Amino acid sequence: MDTFALVVTIAVALGFTYTNGFHDSANAIATSVSTRALTPRAALAMAAVMNLAGAFLGSGVAHTVSKGLIETPTGNQGMLILFSALVGAIVWNLVTWYFGLPSSSSHALFGGMVGAALAGSSTVYWWGVWDKVVLPMFLSPLVGLVLGYLVMVAIMWLFRKANPHKAKRGFRIAQTVSAAGMALGHGLQDAQKTMGIVVMALVIGGVEGPNDQIPVWVKIACAVMLSLGTYAGGWRIMRTLGRKIIELDPPQGFAAETTGASVMFSTAFLFQAPISTTHVITSAIMGVGATKRVNAVRWGVAKNIILGWFITMPAAAAVAALCYWVGHLAFA
Structure with missing residues (x-):
C-alpha cells in the first residue's frame, strides 16, 4: 500500500471535517445568535469547545460509518474509492455553503461513499x-417537527401566566445551555463520521485491523478539525436557519435547540444512527414556528431546504463517481 495515498486520504478526510464544521456550525448556534442570546463570536467559541467534547462521548456512529454502509475496499483501488467519496462530499459542502443552503454534510458523505x-x-x-x-433521513425530521411543536406547546402552557419580558430574559439565558447541548450533539454525531472514514483508511492501509479500537489520535485530530471549522463560522447558512425560516424569540430558540439536542443524543446512543444535525434542527425550528400559526413559517424557504435534502446524496454520489473515474484513468 502506498503510504503517500494513505496520508493524502486522511488529510482529505480531515479537510472534510473542517468543511463540516463551518458548514454545520450554524446548526448549533443560529437560533441563539438570531435571538441575541449569544454574540456570534461567543456562540462560535462555545460551539467549538462543545464539538471537541462531544467527539469523545462515544464511537457507535463511527463503527456504523466504517463497517455498515460499504464493504471496506482493499489496495490502492480501495484508497481511491475512499478519496473520491471524500471529494464528492467536500465539493457538495462547498456548493451548498456558497448558496447558503443548509444541506446535510452527513448525507453528502454517505452519498459520496455509495457513488x-x-x-x-x-x-x-x-x-x-x-x-x-435513508430511514433516519425521513424519520428524524418528522420527529424533530412533531417534538419541536410539542415542546413549544408545553413551554407556552407552563409559562402562560409569566411576565413575557422576564420569561424572555430567562429563556435567553437558558439558550446558552440548549445551544451547548446542540453543539455537544453535533460533535458526538459529526466528528464520529469522519473517525469512521479515517479508520477505514487505516484498515485499507494495513495500519489497523478491522476490529481494533479507534486510535486516540484519530479522535483528537477529527475533533480538533471539526472545532476549527466550527470557529471559522458559517454565516450564510446561519442567516437561513436563524431568520429566513421564521423570526425566532428566545423561548422558541430554546425549544428548537432542546428538541434538536434530544434527538441527536438519543439516535447516537440508542441506535448508533448517523443522523443529520441539519435535518433535525431545521425541522425543529419549523415545528416550533408552527405553534405561532402555520403561515408564520416561511414554507417557501423550507421547501427549498427540503429539496436540497433529496438532491444531496445523488449529487455527492455523482461527483464522487466522476472523481473515481478520473483518478482511475489517471493512475491506471
Whole structure:
C-alpha cells in the first residue's frame, strides 16, 4: 500500500471535517445568535469547545460509518474509492455553503461513499444504507417537527401566566445551555463520521485491523478539525436557519435547540444512527414556528431546504463517481 495515498486520504478526510464544521456550525448556534442570546463570536467559541467534547462521548456512529454502509475496499483501488467519496462530499459542502443552503454534510458523505463504491465496483450494503441513512433521513425530521411543536406547546402552557419580558430574559439565558447541548450533539454525531472514514483508511492501509479500537489520535485530530471549522463560522447558512425560516424569540430558540439536542443524543446512543444535525434542527425550528400559526413559517424557504435534502446524496454520489473515474484513468 502506498503510504503517500494513505496520508493524502486522511488529510482529505480531515479537510472534510473542517468543511463540516463551518458548514454545520450554524446548526448549533443560529437560533441563539438570531435571538441575541449569544454574540456570534461567543456562540462560535462555545460551539467549538462543545464539538471537541462531544467527539469523545462515544464511537457507535463511527463503527456504523466504517463497517455498515460499504464493504471496506482493499489496495490502492480501495484508497481511491475512499478519496473520491471524500471529494464528492467536500465539493457538495462547498456548493451548498456558497448558496447558503443548509444541506446535510452527513448525507453528502454517505452519498459520496455509495457513488465511489459503485464506480469502483465495491459492495454497497444497501440494507445498511436504508436502515442507517435513508430511514433516519425521513424519520428524524418528522420527529424533530412533531417534538419541536410539542415542546413549544408545553413551554407556552407552563409559562402562560409569566411576565413575557422576564420569561424572555430567562429563556435567553437558558439558550446558552440548549445551544451547548446542540453543539455537544453535533460533535458526538459529526466528528464520529469522519473517525469512521479515517479508520477505514487505516484498515485499507494495513495500519489497523478491522476490529481494533479507534486510535486516540484519530479522535483528537477529527475533533480538533471539526472545532476549527466550527470557529471559522458559517454565516450564510446561519442567516437561513436563524431568520429566513421564521423570526425566532428566545423561548422558541430554546425549544428548537432542546428538541434538536434530544434527538441527536438519543439516535447516537440508542441506535448508533448517523443522523443529520441539519435535518433535525431545521425541522425543529419549523415545528416550533408552527405553534405561532402555520403561515408564520416561511414554507417557501423550507421547501427549498427540503429539496436540497433529496438532491444531496445523488449529487455527492455523482461527483464522487466522476472523481473515481478520473483518478482511475489517471493512475491506471
